[in-house]
C-alpha cells in the first residue's frame with residue numbers, strides 16, 4: 356500500500372514538473388490542489404507546502420529517492436541541511452515572504468554582531484557588519500528576515516537578531532568601559548592633561564601574569580566584556596572604548612571617547628604589577644581635589660572609586676588596598692566626566708594572577724564593578 360502511494364506521489368510530481376516551471380508559488384498551489392484530492396497529505400504538510408513552496412517540492416522528490424534506495428547519502432544530506440539552517444534558506448530570487456510580512460515603522464536594536472545584507476538571504480551580499488546594539492528603523496518583517504533602512508535604501512537583517520528598542524531594558528545611565536592597554540603599546544608622547552607641558556607615553560604595554568603569562572591587555576578585555584554584559588542586563592547603556600587588541604588609542608583619546616559619549620561614569624579596567632611578588636589586592640584610582648585639569652569632578656570621582664572598590668572587595672573577598680589619589684594619569688586628567696581606574700589585582704602575585712585568569716573569578720570582578728556602579732547611581 357505504502358509503495359503504491361509513493362508511486363502516485365511520484366507520478367503527480369512528474370506531472371506537475373512537466374506542466375512547466377513558472378512561478379514557484381503557483382506551483383505550490385497547484386501541488387496542493389492535486390494532493391488534496393489524493394488526500395494523502397496531512398493538514399500540517401499542506402500548510403508547510405503553502406509557506407515553503409520550494410521545500411515542499413523537494414520533500415516529495417526526497418520521498419521518491421528514499422523509496423528507491425535507502426542509502427546513507429540522502430540521510431547525511433538531511434542532517435547537514437538541518438545543521439546549516441542558522442539563517443534561513445531562501446529562494447533563488449530572495450524576497451520577503453508576502454504572506455507573513457508585517458509592515459510597520461519601528462525602532463529596532465541588534466542583539467549581537469550581525470550582517471546587513473542586500474537581500475533577505477544568507478547567499479546575498481553583505482553590505483556591512485554591524486556591532487551589537489546598533490539601531491535601525493525596520494519597515495517590514497516576515498518573521499525570518501527584516502527590511503531596514505540605511506541612508507534611504509532597503510537592506511535586510513535576520514529577524515532573530517533584532518529586538519524592539521522600546522523593549523530593551525534602560526535605566527537611563529550610560530557607562531563607558533575602557534579595557535586598559537592594547538596589543539602593542541605606543542611610546543609616542545602626549546600631554547598628561549589639557550595645556551600640560553609634561554608628557555607621557557600615549558599608551559603603555561602594561562604588565563603580564565607571572566605564572567599564567569596572560570597579558571594585561573588580554574585580561575582587561577576579558578573582564579570588560581563580562582562587565583558590559585552584566586551592565587546591559589541591568590539596563591545600562593554601555594559603550595566600549597575597544598573590543599579588539601589590534602587598536603591604537605592613546606589614553607587621552609580614551610578619555611575623549613568617554614567625554615564625547617557623555618558618559619555618566621567612565622570605568623577604566625586595569626591590573627597591577629609590583630616588584631614585590633607578595634603584594635596583592637584591589638585598588639581604585641581618582642584625581643586629587645587639587646587636580647588642575649578636572650578637579651571640579653573630584654567629589655564624583657572619589658565617590659565612584661569608593662563605591663566600586665567596596666563592592667569589588669565584597670564580591671571577590673580580595674584584599675582591600677586603598678583609593679590612590681593622583682594627578683599623573685592622562686586618561687583621568689583629560690576627562691570631563693566622572694572616572695575611576697580599577698586595578699583588579701596584582702599579576703605579579705602568583706595566586707592573584709592565577710585567580711584573575713579564571714572565568715569564575717572574572718565574573719566576580721565584573722559583578723563587583725557593576726554593584727559598585729549601582730551603588731554610585733543609587734540603583
Ligand SMILES: [Zn+2]
Nearest residue numbers: 535561625626
Ligand atoms: Zn594597566
